[in-house]
Amino acid sequence: MEKQQIIAFINEQIANGKITPSDLATITSTNSSVVVKEQSSPANLINIFYTIGTIIAIVGVGILVAQHWDEIGFAGRVIVTLGISLATYIFGWVFGKPEQKSLSQIMFVFSAALAPLGSYVLLHEAGVTYDQTIQIMVATVLFIIFGTALFFSKRNILVLVTIGFGSWAYYAIVLKMFGSNGYYLDGDFIKWASMLLGAAYLFIAYGYSSSVPATDESDAREKRAIQNVLYGLGTLAILGAGIFVGGIFDLVYIALIFAAIYGSVYVKSRSMLMLGSLFLMAHIIKITSKYFIDSIGWPVALIGVGFLVIGVGYMTYYLNRKFISS
Amino acid sequence: MLKLTHMKTNHWPLIIGISIPILFIIIISIIIFTPNLYIKPAHNFLYTTLGEENYYGSGQIYKNTYAVENERLVLRPGVLQEKQTYKADFLPLYLYDVTTDSSHQVTYEDEKNLALDPGPTSPDGYSVSWEYNHDGIFELFGSDGSKNGYFIEKGKGKKQLTGLNSSNGYYYQGNFKLIGWVK
Numbered sequence: 001m002e003k004q005q006i007i008a009f010i011n012e013q014i015a016n017g018k019i020t021p022s023d024l025a026t027i028t029s030t031n032s033s034v035v036v037k038e039q040s041s042p043a044n045l046i047n048i049f050y051t052i053g054t055i056i057a058i059v060g061v062g063i064l065v066a067q068h069w070d071e072i073g074f075a076g077r078v079i080v081t082l083g084i085s086l087a088t089y090i091f092g093w094v095f096g097k098p099e100q101k102s103l104s105q106i107m108f109v110f111s112a113a114l115a116p117l118g119s120y121v122l123l124h125e126a127g128v129t130y131d132q133t134i135q136i137m138v139a140t141v142l143f144i145i146f147g148t149a150l151f152f153s154k155r156n157i158l159v160l161v162t163i164g165f166g167s168w169a170y171y172a173i174v175l176k177m178f179g180s181n182g183y184y185l186d187g188d189f190i191k192w193a194s195m196l197l198g199a200a201y202l203f204i205a206y207g208y209s210s211s212v213p214a215t216d217e218s219d220a221r222e223k224r225a226i227q228n229v230l231y232g233l234g235t236l237a238i239l240g241a242g243i244f245v246g247g248i249f250d251l252v253y254i255a256l257i258f259a260a261i262y263g264s265v266y267v268k269s270r271s272m273l274m275l276g277s278l279f280l281m282a283h284i285i286k287i288t289s290k291y292f293i294d295s296i297g298w299p300v301a302l303i304g305v306g307f308l309v310i311g312v313g314y315m316t317y318y319l320n321r322k323f324i325s326s
Numbered sequence: 327m328l329k330l331t332h333m334k335t336n337h338w339p340l341i342i343g344i345s346i347p348i349l350f351i352i353i354i355s356i357i358i359f360t361p362n363l364y365i366k367p368a369h370n371f372l373y374t375t376l377g378e379e380n381y382y383g384s385g386q387i388y389k390n391t392y393a394v395e396n397e398r399l400v401l402r403p404g405v406l407q408e409k410q411t412y413k414a415d416f417l418p419l420y421l422y423d424v425t426t427d428s429s430h431q432v433t434y435e436d437e438k439n440l441a442l443d444p445g446p447t448s449p450d451g452y453s454v455s456w457e458y459n460h461d462g463i464f465e466l467f468g469s470d471g472s473k474n475g476y477f478i479e480k481g482k483g484k485k486q487l488t489g490l491n492s493s494n495g496y497y498y499q500g501n502f503k504l505i506g507w508v509k
Contacts, residue, residue, distance in 0.1 A: 166347070177358055178358075193350065196350050199346055200344070200347050201343070203340070203342045204339075204340060204343035207343055
């Protein structure tokens with residue numbers, strides 16, 4: 001069958017309603033090496049305007065509410081926080097068409113940003129202390145609410161929102177558990193908890209695109225952006241917490257850093273590479289000052305560290321250019 | 327132009343990612359809370375509450391305090407220092423029931439024939455101590471002041487003495503004094 005015949009056949013099937021354009025999009029996203037036309041620039045421009053408009057609106061609402069916080073009373077405070085959060089959540093659902101994707105995601109972000117504040121205002125006015133137990137409940141409820149929205153609407157930004165509320169619940173639970181049993185003073189637990197959460201972020205980032213295939217090119221780009229954020233946050237959590245553990249873990253930590261650098265090439269994540277390199281530099285400085293200052297002295301140590309940091313910088317540049325940017 | 331490459335649907339990384347924090351919380355819960363399940367003290371205890379005058383020197387003391395001698399509750403007369411007066415005849419005396427987690431004020435006459443172990447550890451190895459709680463990380467994840475208070479503990483397990491902390495509202499570290507465990 002010739003190409004023109006195939007196209008004519010597909011057109012005919014679309015006209016008959018046997019297949020839809022979304023079926024074609026699914027086929028192109030799940031089959032190998034399919035090249036999709038890039039999103040047109042006017043749509044990008046609209047997205048930029050949406051984003052700028054949202055930021056301006058959030059800042060405006062924030063200033064207005066802050067100026068009149070005491071005057072608007074309980075009802076006013078609940079309306080401008082929880083009320084707007086609820087309204088924007090509903091709008092996020094209502095804007096369900098593919099071309100309204102950006103607007104819908106912005107609404108969800110607005111809703112997610114105001115929801116914790118709204119819950120605080122409501123509970124505070126009701127005389128409920130915003131303690132750990134309440135925070136666990138609020139975070140879990142918000143996690144479920146926005147997780148439901150993610151499950152049904154498939155808006156990519158909701159991945160970050162849901163993970164954010166999930167992380168809040170996680171820390172509140174972990175702190176309550178350790179705190180209530182006197183382990184709190186042993187501060188290492190929060191480092192291990194953070195490192196595990198970081199590992200979870202990396203798995204979720206890696207698994208997200210393979211579990212939920214992109215429907216079109218713009219969706220693929222969004223998923224890629226979400227993945228990069230999660231790779232960055234996961235790396236930051238693991239390496240940021242790990243550097244403070246110390247002791248024998250200093251050796252394991254070197255392996256973690258190189259795992260991050262190797263992993264960054266594997267998953268093509270620039271944020272992971274940058275963070276891996278930054279923590280490698282920090283670790284070199286830490287190890288040198290801790291173990292070698294007494295034997296070789298400050299000046300020699302500084303020279304050594306300087307060259308090592310230059311080496312790490314060049315390695316980062318090389319890996320980025322050779323394996324990630326390409 | 328953007329190239330979308332073929333990718334086989336694989337849910338395992340996502341499942342692992344979501345499971346890690348949940349499993350961590352479950353495992354830590356088991357490690358922390360399992361010892362608490364075995365906290366079943368069998369011995370009640372007598373205790374008293376020292377008044378603030380003992381610390382701030384308001385010039386008033388109790389005429390009689392308590393001690394355990396030969397396994398029995400005995401009275402110890404309070405010795406008046408210069409410019410001091412008696413506040414009352416007896417320090418308040420309480421009996422804590424560990425089975426019902428309740429506390430009741432009792433009198434010396436009622437309890438003077440009880441067989442007591444002066445402790446501080448009970449015959450079955452329990453002790454009572456005050457524990458502070460924390461305020462989250464810079465208050466970011468909330469404080470939990472309800473967990474401040476007295477705990478009965480043995481090994482790695484412990485249980486809050488709710489009868490001591492909630493019903494007698496104003497307890498703070500220092501004004502609880504264990505007199506002895508009822509044998």
